[in-house]
Structures are given as structure tokens and as C-alpha cells.
Amino acid sequence: MSLTIKNAEVERLARALAALTGESLTDAVKRALNERLDRVQKRSRDSRERQLRDLEALSRYAAALAGQDPQKRSAAAPAGPIEGGFDGW
Numbered sequence: 001m002s003l004t005i006k007n008a009e010v011e012r013l014a015r016a017l018a019a020l021t022g023e024s025l026t027d028a029v030k031r032a033l034n035e036r037l038d039r040v041q042k043r044s045r046d047s048r049e050r051q052l053r054d055l056e057a058l059s060r061y062a063a064a065l066a067g068q069d070p071q072k073r074s075a076a077a078p079a080g081p082i083e084g085g086f087d088g089w
Helices: 008-021 025-066
Strands: none
Touching: 008 025
16 A cells, blocks of 8 residues: 655655654654554543543532522522532533
């Protein structure tokens, strides 16, 4: 299988990386792509984990509100961060 690069800057960068690392052009590109993919996947996992923590905090907050008299609670958002990190309220 082949990959054709039709961008002079991309080819220059790939060749420079291969020259600096002593790897073949194919190995340099493969390693660079693997490393970038790993970083992007980690960010995606971290983002999902934060969203889950935020939803769990919101769920706890909503459950706490459910036990209160609706006339006594404000319809406005909470004044500060919710315990557990839901900063985006």
C-alpha cells in the first residue's frame, strides 16, 4: 500500500524528521502518526472522563434539589462551583 504526499512542506518535514532520528522515511512518518494518534485519543478520553464527572456532579446536585421545597429554592444557577467539579454550570 502506498501513500502519496503532494505537499512540499509535508515532505520536507517528514524527511527532516527521518534524517534527525536516523529512521527510514516510512518509520519516521509511522512513529509520528502513532504518537499524534495517542495524544489525540488521550485528550478525547480525558474530555469524556471530565464530562462524566460533571454529569455525576450535576446529578447529585439535582437529587439534592429534589428533596427541597421548590418555593424555597432559587431558579437561578448555583452561586459557585458544585462539589465534585461541575464548574461549567
